[in-house]
Amino acid sequence: MVRSLATMSSHASNPVMYAQQLDAPAPIEQAPLRWRQAPTPQPGPGQLLIKVAACGVCRSNLHMIEGDWVGNGVPALSPIVPGHEVTGYVAELGTGVEGFRLGDRVGVQPLWSTCEECEFCTTGREQLCHERRITGEHVDGGYGELMVATARHTYHLPDTLDIVEAAPLFCPGITAFGAVDKLDLGPGDRVAVFGPGGVGHMAVQFAVLTGAEVTVVGRSPEHLAVARELGATHTVEATDPQALAQVEDTADAVLLFAPAEAVTAQALRTLKWGGTLVSAVPLTLRGYPFDRAQTLRTSLLGNRAQMENVLSLAAQGKVRTVVERFAMSQAPRALELLKAGQLRSRAVLEAAG
Missing domain, CATH: 3.40.50.720 (NAD(P)-binding Rossmann-like Domain)
Known part of the structure; x- marks a missing residue:
């Protein structure tokens, strides 16, 4: 049985949400992203439904959107929702999920899932897992109102951190x-x-x-x-x-x-x-x-322990992100500025409300 938090958002019972979807890669100037209604995702066993608060804008998002990685099978879906440095709130719990409660502030990084069994997953090097799936490239990501995450690759966000400014901790961090x-x-x-x-x-x-x-x-x-x-x-x-x-x-x-x-x-x-x-x-x-x-x-990303270290250092005020905020619907504009080298540091898409 899936437990839901209806008070967090009407989306929990709404069959549709809004998201930036990519049907086919093309230069960002040709407006390949579409801000439109999409089916509300449902968490499966071991998964969480997250009400997105913010999603950072990474150059790898731009590479995928513009088709630079088609030869490597990315994007793996069509349409797909980009975005892989995400913060938000737990809105639903799939069966078997432990350690999370409805309403928890959480974050998700590019590493969406791994096999949990290979030599890399069992030695603290899960980012090298050959079965890894990447958020926003192999599965729908955070350029939308809701997204599904794997509980074992979802992190609690310290209460002292701004939930929007914390998004880049999950990729640049x-x-x-x-x-x-x-x-x-x-x-x-x-x-x-x-x-x-x-x-x-x-x-x-x-x-x-x-x-x-x-x-x-x-x-x-x-x-x-x-x-x-x-x-x-x-x-x-x-x-x-x-x-x-x-x-x-x-x-x-x-x-x-x-x-x-x-x-x-x-x-x-x-x-x-x-x-x-x-x-x-x-x-x-x-x-x-x-x-x-x-x-x-x-160097590729980092492991779970290192991610926790990043969050701890940020919570102590020892590191911080420098961000420029955009509405989620303005993702194309943020990507255009990124491509033109006109961002001061990191663009972050902010969900309404």
């Missing part, structure tokens, strides 16, 4: 934490962050917490201003050759969040010999300088 956590940083170390956007602005804060000296390299003056606000010691404009030359061979570690070959090359020049580069984006390398004994590592 966990992605940045997972990347920084792969490094052994402390006072006296120097780390450089390339790509201070939605994920990068969180990585700056986690790196600062280690006591390391943080340099941020980026193209957007607004992104660099945010980095300084969040504790970066130095900022470098990526279009300034002289400034880039001054930071070459200075960083003990580099965090990479910009998937461009030229940026990767500059990041490696900034990295000291014997240093470590951690990338949370696809890498393209040409002429890799193996004789410098630099270590390359990649």
Whole structure:
């Protein structure tokens, strides 16, 4: 039997909701998203129905919407509701769900479900599960009034956090934490962050917490201003050759969040010999300088324990998100601004009410 919370929202008994749906990928300028009525989803065993409060806007959403990942089978549904960094309230409980109550404030990240049985799921590396399904890519996500989540991949949101501003903790937050956590940083170390956007602005804060000296390299003056606000010691404009030359061979570690070959090359020049580069984006390398004994590592999201750490740090006020709010119906506009590089940091879609 499914338990519902009728007082949370009339949607619990309403057969339809409103959502941004993608029928077929196309450039965002061609308006491929449709804000329209869709059937209200129903939670199955081990699942929750969430009344969405907010959903962050990720560049990977844009990649899917514009068809960049069709060759990889994404989107897996048509129509599909995008969005994978979601906060909201538990509106219904599917059978077998424990640890949640109706009305609980919760969050959902890109990792929607895993098999729970493979070598990765049983060793705290569930983000590497070969059976993983991604929120908003393999199943409907958070660009709507309601969504279904897997209880085992849903997180309680601390009461001290703003439910809208907390949404990016569930993608930029966990992605940045997972990347920084792969490094052994402390006072006296120097780390450089390339790509201070939605994920990068969180990585700056986690790196600062280690006591390391943080340099941020980026193209957007607004992104660099945010980095300084969040504790970066130095900022470098990526279009300034002289400034880039001054930071070459200075960083003990580099965090990479910009998937461009030229940026990767500059990041490696900034990295000291014997240093470590951690990338949370696809890498393209040409002429890799193996004789410098630099270590390359990649990072994908993070595990459940790391997600709880992110939420704890945010609840203590040690990290925060920098967001621009848009109504859920304005998702296309937020995506257009993201594509044009005109967002200060992270766009968040806010549900009505």
